[in-house]
Amino acid sequence: MAYIPPTLAELGRVHFIGMGGAGMSAIARIMLGQGVAVSGSDARNSAGLEQLKGMGAAVFLGQAAGNVAGADTVVVSTAIRESNPELAAARAAGLRVLHRSQALASAMADDAVVAIAGTHGKTTTTSMATVMLRAAGVDASFAVGGTVQGLGVNAAHGTAPVFVAEADESDASFLNYRPQVAVVTNLEADHLDHYGTAEAVFAAFEDFVALLPADGTLVACLDDAGSAALAAHAAAAGTRCLGYGFADGADIRLVPGERDGLRTSASVVVRSGLLPGGEAQEVELRLGVPGDHNLRNAAAALAVAVVLGVDLSAAVAGLAQFSGAARRFEAKGEGRGVAVYDDYAHHPTEVTAALHAARTVAGSHKVHVLFQPHLFSRTAEFAAEFAQALDLADTVAVLDIYPAREDPVPGVTSELITSRLHKPTGYAPDTAAAVAQLAGGAVAGDIILTVGAGDVTELGPDLVAALQGHGHG
Structure with a gap:
């Protein structure tokens, strides 16, 4: 109920x-x-x-x-x-x-709620949708799990009867909302400390979609197996669904464009029947953030614009103004020509996406990663997958596990990951030594990326200081 x-x-x-x-x-x-x-x-x-x-x-x-x-x-x-x-x-x-989710539900009042959920990409997609709507003249209320760059805040009460909210699945609290539009960016096993099984995670997302009213819409990424299956299940039950992504058959379909450092582009084809006039329409999407995952996030935001009846050209122009969300490939500074970025990625799929984006930014230069696993349960579950993702970097240093809400688990340490790595460095229990090692091994044109949902983010300034204080390069 x-x-x-x-x-x-x-x-x-x-x-x-x-x-x-x-x-x-x-x-x-x-x-x-x-x-x-x-x-x-x-x-x-x-x-x-x-x-x-x-x-x-x-x-x-x-x-x-x-x-x-x-x-x-x-x-x-x-x-x-x-x-x-x-x-x-x-x-x-x-x-x-x-x-807090119940309190947010009260704050939403009678607004048309756009609830953005998914295992990855929630914060960025919610931020994109907010920037897009406000740039297009829709003064939506919003609540995001990180500061929206350009707006300088993580939430605001707007004058339009639209509320855009990041919907957190980690503890099933997203089931307290009453969305008019439900966005699912992807659906994978995670937060098994709460759910126990992957099947229970999927069931929670089915319950989330079931919250939609009869005239509500599910927006789902068709490039992701989990969300695509969720959309198929919802459509069979009579829910209106819009699919987005690079996949053939997507209602909002991406066609790859240029990759140039931090800038990314793609053509977006909106199928016939979705826009005023009824004809299909193609627009050029240009983003100031890297990675195919961000193109997908932007496509999700455009799908929201289509559902809400926002002019497509105004929506695309609004997305071009998006400069990022806090802790999502966030620039922290540079020294000796080495740029330092910070990313909140804490699941293997997220780490993979962040490192693919880093490769685009670094070009022919090297990518160095300082990674902090988040939660003992997640480390135990995905150690092999984390190692596979981190092997996309040139060098890797892995800090001790950030426990957050969990107590230590015997036998579960960062070495479950580092023992599987094929790249230089590895387990780094001494934080200061890891910072010095990464900074000392980077040369002009390389990038260093701090990765994780814990306090590893605080090491970005330390890396910048170490680079700026280094005597050669």
């Missing part, structure tokens, strides 16, 4: 535990824009918290039971444990406690 969210009026004053996180801060920002009284706490201050404070939020540094005084609703993420003093106080006081 579909989740029915409380209205904003019913929420009263809303308190966010861990408000500085990407997902939580996005919802807080939207609610502040809607006139909701907001407070929140976090372990340490951040630029994001300062922005929320400037918008009128009450911000507490550190977490204590007294912080929830005066709140009517408390919002938590999956990472917040029942022992948290603020959550315990909220339970004791009988306050309404919502998961």
Whole structure:
């Protein structure tokens, strides 16, 4: 049964535990824009918290039971444990406690919701769709899991009755939304610590598609076996489906174009019957971000434009303005002619896509990777696949596993990956030594890519500093 969210009026004053996180801060920002009284706490201050404070939020540094005084609703993420003093106080006081996805569902109100899901590419596709719609004159509300470059924020309340949201499948919380348009970028086994089996992951996405109303639309990538199978299943059940990708038969079909460093292009053919006038139409898509995966992400955004009735030329022009999302092949700086990028990739398919993009950018030069596995469960499940993906680089250094929400598992270490690598370097338990080694081995024209969903992102500036301080090259 579909989740029915409380209205904003019913929420009263809303308190966010861990408000500085990407997902939580996005919802807080939207609610502040809607006139909701907001407070929140976090372990340490951040630029994001300062922005929320400037918008009128009450911000507490550190977490204590007294912080929830005066709140009517408390919002938590999956990472917040029942022992948290603020959550315990909220339970004791009988306050309404919502998961962040439930709070976001309330913020969506009666807007036409475009919920963008998938194992990979959610943040970039949601960012692309947002930039595209706003450039085309549709002031949509949006909530993304990372800062949208060019907009400078990860969420905003817009004036148009359209809400574009990244829909997180990791804990099945995307089932709390009521989408008018459901986008599935791909569908693979992941988050098995939550789901247990690949079949359970697929079943959750079937439930997600089942949330669509009778006049809703599923937008699915036909280049991916999982999402293509999902679309076939949905179409057989009577759901309107639009397929996109390079695949023959795609409703929004990509025809490869030029690859030139960070720039990528393709022709996009929209089949007949989808646009005003009824005829097929072909447009040229030019992106300022690399990789075929980003062409697919852009095609998904164009499919959203088609569904919403946005002018196709305006949509393509809007996508040309897209300059990236935080931690998605994000430039961190350079030294001695070596460019450093950072990417959030934490699944073998994502790592493969990032390294293919890196190859395009580096051209005939070398690609050096500093990789941090994310979660013991994911490392154990995909060690061989990670090694195969990382072998696309010229040199690889693999840090210790970033545990996130998990406790260590005996026998599960980064060496499960490095023992399978065929490239130089390998296991790098000493972070400083790994940074020095990669910086020292790179020459002008090479690129260094930090990869992973943990704190490896903090090493980008260290690599840039090491390159700039290096005495030769």
